[in-house]
Amino acid sequence: MLRGDLAADHAFAWSAGRPLAWRDFQGSPPSEGSEGAKTSYTLYSGWKCRGDVFEFRVIAGFRPRQSWVKAIVLNDSMQRRTILRHEQTHFDLAEVHARRMRRAFADLARPCAKTDAELRALVQRLAQEEKAEQRHSSIHRYANAAPPLGGAGPAVPVRADCRRAWAYCVRHRRRRWRWRSTLEVDRIVSVP
DSSP: OOHHHHHHTTOEEOOTTOOOOGGGOOSOOOSSSSOSEEOOEEEEEEEEEETTEEEEEEEEEEOGGGOEEOHHHHTOHHHHHHHHHHHHHHHHHHHHHHHHHHHHHHTOSSGGGSOHHHHHHHHHHHHHHHHHHHHHOHHHHHHTOSSOTTOOSTHHHHHHHHHHHHHHHHHHHHHHTTTSOTTOOEEEEOOO
8 A cells, every 4th residue: 555655755664673774865965054864754654445444554664865964974983873873763753653643543433434634634633743743852852952063062972861862762652652563554444
């Protein structure tokens, strides 16, 4: 149901056995700005009904052509390791949200009685919640505060601690939402 969407976007699905590597970051980095790398991903989703049988699928997909890393990161062994772990954490959090989305759709009463517009609105609302959480996580904001890329100073060890704390929180949430595998098609039978 979603393989074509991933292929068209040159994306690949999240997998516990397939962590990100710098070779996955194929986009061109901007010349300006303090970000050292950027992970681009999206939540691909689709559904269909056959009678009262509802099928829903969502995949957190990494988009290599829109993801990038700056040379300064790759040339610094410390940044190379820590920033890749940080970017992996973004992708892990996308998988947490995919699992939440699966749960939300599994909990729907009579999903085949809903219109495509209603189901699409639910997908959009859940995706907006995910984006807001990625942007507004206080640990994440603090972990990514100054100093700028390549800089040093007293904030560096604190930032590393915050990044570790943020990564730990995401890993814990991913384990909590382990109840469905990413590539599984969820089948829910509606009760009339």
